[in-house]
Amino acid sequence: MTRKQNILIILICVLLSAVFPLGGCTKENGESTAPGNTAGRELLASWAYIHEPETEVLAFTTDGLAFYHGKQYTYSQEGDFLTLTDEDGKETTMRFVQAREGKMLLYERTEYHYAGISKPDGIIGYWTGGPEDRLSYEFTKKGTYLEDGTFPGHYSEDPENGTIKLMYNARLEDTLIYYSVDGDKLTIDYPWPMVKTEPAK
Numbered sequence: 001m002t003r004k005q006n007i008l009i010i011l012i013c014v015l016l017s018a019v020f021p022l023g024g025c026t027k028e029n030g031e032s033t034a035p036g037n038t039a040g041r042e043l044l045a046s047w048a049y050i051h052e053p054e055t056e057v058l059a060f061t062t063d064g065l066a067f068y069h070g071k072q073y074t075y076s077q078e079g080d081f082l083t084l085t086d087e088d089g090k091e092t093t094m095r096f097v098q099a100r101e102g103k104m105l106l107y108e109r110t111e112y113h114y115a116g117i118s119k120p121d122g123i124i125g126y127w128t129g130g131p132e133d134r135l136s137y138e139f140t141k142k143g144t145y146l147e148d149g150t151f152p153g154h155y156s157e158d159p160e161n162g163t164i165k166l167m168y169n170a171r172l173e174d175t176l177i178y179y180s181v182d183g184d185k186l187t188i189d190y191p192w193p194m195v196k197t198e199p200a201k
Helices: 003-010
Strands: 043-049 056-061 065-068 071-078 081-085 091-097 103-114 125-129 135-139 144-147 151-158 163-168 175-182 185-196
Touching (some): 103 135, 125 185
Antiparallel strands (some): 043 056, 043 185, 065 071, 071 081, 081 091, 103 125, 125 135, 151 163, 163 175, 175 185
């Protein structure tokens, strides 16, 4: 399932806004309700994508561990940022937006490389990235863009705050992404709505 297919599913769900609760989905005895590496552990929180609420993506345990896509980390939280550290000391930092009613937006990072003919001019140009370079963005000087070769729209860039507002031509919600450019590398933090993990049926 592509990113935009997921977004189309998300559009029928409740829109998110305001308070990030650490508490997630747990059984009455505090054990994980989701399969995977957290099974049998006592949880502080368990999160899933809103379009796949039974599949645990991010979880926190009472023994100070985090599990992200099944991989174990230690973690720290500062303001709107969550830092995961693996056993080799490699850190992954992700931004989240506070939400209410047990929901949040988790910004997952994807790196793109310039794949255009000429040299990049800021974000202007053609960029590919993700698994097997299947994801792409093409930004133009006219203020238009094409995402994944399928979804066109207009954009507004805020270099001071490191954000791009994507305004789709299709009936998709405007999306605010965070970005940085370093030569021929474009890094994008894309928001994914998360909910408390539901017990498998």
